[in-house]
Each structure stands twice: as C-alpha cells, then as structure tokens.
Amino acid sequence: MGIIITIANNKGGVGKTTLTCNLAHALTLKGGRALVIDTDSQCNSTSLLTGGNISFQNSLYDILTSRDLIVKKAIIESSIKKIDLLPNISDTAVLEYDLSQNLPENYSILRSKIRDYAKETYQYILIDTPPNLGYFSLSSLFAADFCIVPISAGSAYSIEGLLRVLAIIEKIQEDGNQDLRFLRLLVNNIDRRTAMGRVIVSELEDNFKGKMFETHIPRSTVFEQAEYTKSTVFGNHATTYGAKAYRELATELKQILGSPE
16 A cells, blocks of 8 residues: 655745655655645646646546546656656636635545545655645645655744644644654755754754654755756756755655555
C-alpha cells in the first residue's frame, strides 16, 4: 500500500510546489511510481508536471463535482517518467464556498474519491496545497497519512504557519482522520551565510528536535530556473547542490517510513 503525504503550510512562499514535484521525482528515481495531486487553484504543480503542453479532459474540479467520475479517469501521465498527475484548473476556486457549507462531512470528499485507488496504485502520493488552511488544504489533510510542513529559513513568519498546521493536525486527528501524522518539518530555502538563516534554524532545532528532517534544502536559483522551463531540478540541473539535497531528502524519507510495497 502506498503512502499519502500532504505538503501544507498556512503561508505562501515556503516552496510547497517545488517540494512536492522535486520530492516526487527524487523518490521515483529510487524506484516505484508517484502520484502528485494538485489541490491549489493556482495550478503550479499542474503547469510544471505537464510541461505546459500536456492536455487533459478531466481534473480535480470534475472529481469534486461529479458523482460518477472515478479518480482513475482524471489522472494523467506527467512529463516526467513514473510520475502521474491529478491536475487542477483555476475554476476549482469557485467550489470552495459550496464545499465549505457542510462541515466537517465535506472534508472527507477528497479522501473518499482518491484514497483507496491511489494507495493501491502508487508507492507515494504527494498532495500540493494552497497557501492557506482553507477547505482544500484541510480536505487534503483529511485524505493523508502524513503531513510535511516546509518552512522558509528566510522568514520568521514561517514558524507561525508551522504552529498553526500542527494545531490543525491534532484537530483533524480528533475529527475524522486518525491515520494522519505529522511527519517532519522541512527547512527550505536555507542560506547559512545569513544571520537570519542561522538564527531561525537554531530556534527550530531548539523547539522541534526530532521533528525536523536532517536534510535541509538550500537557497538556489536552480529551482527557479527549473520551474521556468517547466521541469524539476533533475532535468538540466541534476548535478547541482539542489538536486543532491532532494536525493538526500528522498533517502531520509524512505528511511523514516520504510519502503511501501
């Protein structure tokens, strides 16, 4: 059975999409298949993993609005070998109001639609979420086994987002997803040459010892360059420190979780 991991933080600019797509690629390079689910109506994971030119007929929007459409019919092959994608479209944003009317029951819609098929078909399922803790982020947590919280080492406000996500995870465990566990926080965009970077990492290590990935993702322009060309860092930048960090992160993740069947 595969493992569903939601990438979440209550703040934008912490690198959720970069983490989702690059970690998925790094995991598949070590064997197995991955599914990326894009629940953010900005559709950045969809754009990156389709290379901007793979068309699709169905999306998360259709899964959420159709009683009969099964998730398999909306999943497509991405532009990266061994990574499939449940794409999203911007129109999904208009669903949030209606889906937020019958809670907490409606938080389970995504779980009921994707969980069984995804876990039976893929080793790793990574869910990219919006930069908030609204309906789509919360329903993604209801669907998941684990949550990774990325924080930017360049911003003290990231820690506030982390604390809010941890509180939400506890509430979701009580309200309907006992499977959910906080996996680790990931220090992203780290530049140890700056005083702010060193201070934030030191503070995190003091407060979250044992709850952080030992691997940190460095600040690097290669991630922006890769995203500009609609690819991961393993495309034209596979020998860089950024790619090395994601290989190490995938190794660490597999050691923590064990290898799913």
